[in-house]
Amino acid sequence: MSRTASDPDPRSALATLAATRGDSLAALSVMLGRNAAYLQQYVRRGSPRVLSERDRRLLSDYLGVSETALGAPAERAPGFRLPKLNVAASAGPGALVDGEIVLGTDTLDPGLARRLGLRDGQAAIIRVRGSSMEPGLFDGDHIVVDTADRTPSAKGGVYVIRIEDAVMVKRVALVRGALVAKSDNPDAGPVPDGAIAVIGRVVWQMREPR
Known part of the structure; x- marks a missing residue:
């Protein structure tokens, strides 16, 4: 309100x-x-x-x-500014990334940013491509990523990850000392093989009602 x-x-x-x-x-x-x-x-x-x-x-x-x-x-309660990156996190097999170029910025309510635990310079907005994380995330969704949270637990969570040159959003958990990534959509193809580098945890999704 x-x-x-x-x-x-x-x-x-x-x-x-x-x-x-x-x-x-x-x-x-x-x-x-x-x-x-x-x-x-x-x-x-x-x-x-x-x-x-x-x-x-x-x-x-x-x-x-x-x-x-x-x-x-108004000047005491500015919006929390986040960069919008050209990294299109793929919920499918992975999107090749040339670089994380800033396309602009967007704003979150500062109260919401605090509840999400976001800090300046350690969060970004990126766009989802593909259907492998449906029904939680759909193609075209914009997600807020906490880039300070790069340590999945055994319980797991939804993270943006990089495998070689492919960036994707997957459910990631620590299993017997190793990171394991999987899709939420049971019809999705397999996650590519390779070492998993965690970019950050997905903490919010920005989507118009469907």
Whole structure:
């Protein structure tokens, strides 16, 4: 939810968001480590006049909204910028890559970026090609990759990997000390042989509703 001309006041925005979730202002106050009347006084009496950065950040994360909806100045809550790379991670047999050329940037809500644990310079957006990771990932999906997370566990996860010169997105797990990659689509062909180099973990997908 973002602030609009019909709902420009962060106090009313907070009250609406809390009511929509079924949370009381008292409960949210306690979550912040404040007394139970803290947010009621903020909403109804304007005291405090603005929320502290800490309280605003915690509420933003919990409610899933931009900090600007809760009163942050626009310049204080910039979008989290990610480079869009020309690496087309193939969910099929693999896409040859000439280089990771930046095509531009895109923006994530900073609250979402924090929840995903992303850090500046350690995330990117790339496009999926192929059908081998359906139904989770479809051809044309854009995915957010945390390039700081390159260590799959035994439980495994979805990662962008490189095998020789082919870049692809696969489900990767650590099995008896070795990385094993597989497709989610049972009809997909085999994963190419070769050493697996992990580029990063897929933490979000950006897709229009189907």
